[in-house]
Amino acid sequence: MQPLKKRLDNLRREFDDLFAKLQIADKQTQRDALEDELTRPELWNNPTHATEVNKQFAALDSTVSPWTTLAAQLRDIAELMELGDDTLAGEFDGQITAMESQLDELRKALRFTGAFDDHNAIIRLSAGVGGTDAQDFTEMLERMYLRWAEKSGMTTSSVERSTGEEAGVKTSVIEIVGPYAYGKLRGEHGVHRLVRLSPFNSDNLRQTSFALVEVLPQIDTPDEVTIDDKDLKIDVYRSGGHGGQSVNTTDSAVRVTHLPTGIVVAIQNERSQIQNKETAMKILRSKLAQLQLEQHAASIADLQAGESANWGSQIRNYVLHPYSLVKDTRTKYEEKDPQAVLDGKLDGFMESYLENSSYE
Known part of the structure; x- marks a missing residue:
């Protein structure tokens, strides 16, 4: 004993x-x-x-x-x-x-020693070059992160979603709530590239498409990221509803611009102008917090103009043809089963990123 x-x-x-x-x-x-x-x-x-x-x-x-x-x-x-x-x-x-x-x-x-690693996360997905293929790829990534969150015991909610005309999504904003959600996901921040035989091409040719993944720390309290009111431009515009021809439209959509950095956040999901403004401000604070980390700025006032996660920072390739491989361009970690990765098997990529502090 x-x-x-x-x-x-x-x-x-x-x-x-x-x-x-x-x-x-x-x-x-x-x-x-x-x-x-x-x-x-x-x-x-x-x-x-x-x-x-x-x-x-x-x-x-x-x-x-x-x-x-x-x-x-x-x-x-x-x-x-x-x-x-x-x-x-x-x-x-x-x-x-x-x-x-x-x-x-x-x-x-x-x-998870970063300033916001213990925060919840906001993921913003944007379709890039590749037309309908890119929009379909963006929806695949959306599903991938939702599956990963579910397997990790985290909860998710859709903040904003804009669908493509033919397929996929143009943009999707997801809130992920769970222990160290931002700390685990921050390595996903950057451009993701897909290579496959296009299902949207009549000749079934190989297509390359891109999607931008922005991972932001969710800032719940305004005092965590203080924004001067004079640095904001807030516009209200008409939010279109289902049915067209001005059916279900209201003047509830809100566009918030942070003048010093040029960051723009537009939200129209909610019927209430107040709710849309609150959501837009929350995402703006999150974007500014992420930009502050990237620029190593002492305060929001020290930030320089520029969007978070630019299109030049490609971090991962998803190759479905002529071979099968998903590879991180920074850590060189790879998985040979793309479908498993797209089904939410991301922990290997996240662990590898966390072990390589030089990629911070």
Whole structure:
């Protein structure tokens, strides 16, 4: 029993060390405060704000819960081992081994040291060169990230989506909520290239198409990224509904321009002008935070003009013909089963990116 107690003591010391390094206690306090706020009936007088609070709580809870669960398990087994029943040694050994594996998994959070790595993520997908093929490829990427999020236990919601005339999507904005969502996804930021026999070409010729993936840290609170009102130009325009001929149209679409950088965010998904403005501002703050990371700027005021993730930064090739391969151009990591990758098998690419800090 003594060797088992020594293993348990070592495990508890390492747990306490990681718990402190990752500031789990602070996150737990934040989560508890949000949980208290959610119990107040008056919160739901503003459904939009209540939804945001609920999302923040869910994200923090998914980060904190594995730690509190493991802490409880450590306490329980320590109490049982104090009883000194040697007949349970085999069971204790199995439980300690399982907890060591859990801690190994939680230890991976140490890699997420960036300013926004613990935030939720916003992914913006844009079809590039390649016409309908590019729009179809963009929809394939949209599905890929949705599948990855589902397999990773994260939740997703569509913020904005513009479909192509023939197939696919022109743009798609997705919110991904889960532990270290931005930290895990930030390596996906850049241009993705597809090579295949085109299903939209009558001669079935090989086609190359491109899509831009922007990964942004979701900024939930305005004070995280402060924007001066004089730096904003806000336009309201007519949002088209289904049916054409001005059917279901309202003056609710909002376009927000950040004058110093030239970044433009336009949202028309919601029927409410206020909701569209709030969504546009949230995405603008996220874009500015990402640009600040890219330019290593001390503050938003120091940013230079320029969109985040330009079309020159190609990061991955998806080759379906004449051979099958998906390869990251930065880390050289590759997978020989493109369909598995397009079904959400992205962890290998993400792990490789995180291990290569020179690509930060």
